[in-house]
Amino acid sequence: MTRFEALKAREEQLLCRTYGRYPVSVSRAKGSRLWDIDGREYLDLLAGIAVTSVGHCNDEIAEVIAEQAKKLIHVSNLFYQEEQLELAEKLLETCHMDKVFFCNSGAEANEAAIKIARRYQQRVKNTDRYEIITFSHAFHGRTLATLSATGQEKYLDGFAPKTVGFVQVPWHDIDALEKAITDKTAGVLLEIIQGEGGVNCLTPEYVEKVQELCRRNGVLFMVDEVQAGLCRSGKWWAFQHYNVTPDVITNAKALANGLPLGCMMTTDEIARAFVPGSHATTFGGGALVTKVGSKVLEIMKRDNLAERADRLGKYLERKVMALGSPWVKEVRGYGLLRGIQLTCSDESAKKVWTRFIEEGVVLNLTQGTVLRLIPALTITEEELDRFVSVLDKLLKEISE
């Protein structure tokens, strides 16, 4: 039995079987490189699922973790903590929002959004609105409420009944959205760029119309930027590619470069919905993770990572399309959130994904035939070139 096989067998015994693992056991990482337990190197185009945006084991981040760990890690939200305020100020500089709520994950950020929408409607506006409208192929998390917001059957399997108060409409269909809005609708929750759903984008007309419909009907316009936010799309926030000002933004993944931290941001008006005791978390926004978050934002701003993501994303798209492969239909997305839509069967796409790992390249395959690229925003052109040359080789291996 190899070391890897032994590890797999141990896991079978010890952990709940919730994950379909990649056939790699990572023991260390740096920048956009991973090394497995046998010392084999991989190019990482996944970045912990769009998390380690300033690179694995970034030296500056490691230094902040070490320093802060000796000063203060956690005291709970019963206390004032300067570290939270420092990060909140940095986050609010990037957009039109006024207030932040910190939590631990993307799902919790969306829970906070759902809760503030309901409470704003019920306690500030004195209505009985509670429904949240979401979109087909959405992904908002795995708690019971965010799973109902996600609405995809494959994730709901065996967890019936669905949480009440969620309505789903087809993606990019304004008439369907208009029909779904009623006097029970509290908010609309939209991923401006769908990640897990296959890297799907929206037209400016559609996004602006969604906001207009929300405003006209007294419904909160909420954007889930858990994956697309924080420079990944080529701007601080994906909604900034459009002429809109959402009422609520949620974010997590990149915020503390691998430590668990999420946030929900909103305006002063909507923040009136929360009073002491209406929402809380024990761990959310502790001193260690928020200090790291501040460093992440400092690096993103100092190194112009949004502009870099925009430039490298376009570079990658050009290079992939220049291969002229009949197996590539298109490259979708913004910045370094990219989906390469293959034209082959799911089976062949899975083979391509497996071959990438054999060739030492780690990336994600979503919705059957979409190679999703969400690398660190610090990835280099040379590293992207390596990916493109392996892609070229593997596309030539497809035989159908």
Ligand SMILES: Cc1ncc(COP(=O)(O)O)c(C=O)c1O
């Ligand atoms: C758009 C979006 N929202 C929410 C989530 C859930 O985040 P978490 O897994 O941190 O709960 C994800 C995770 O992939 C996501 O991509």
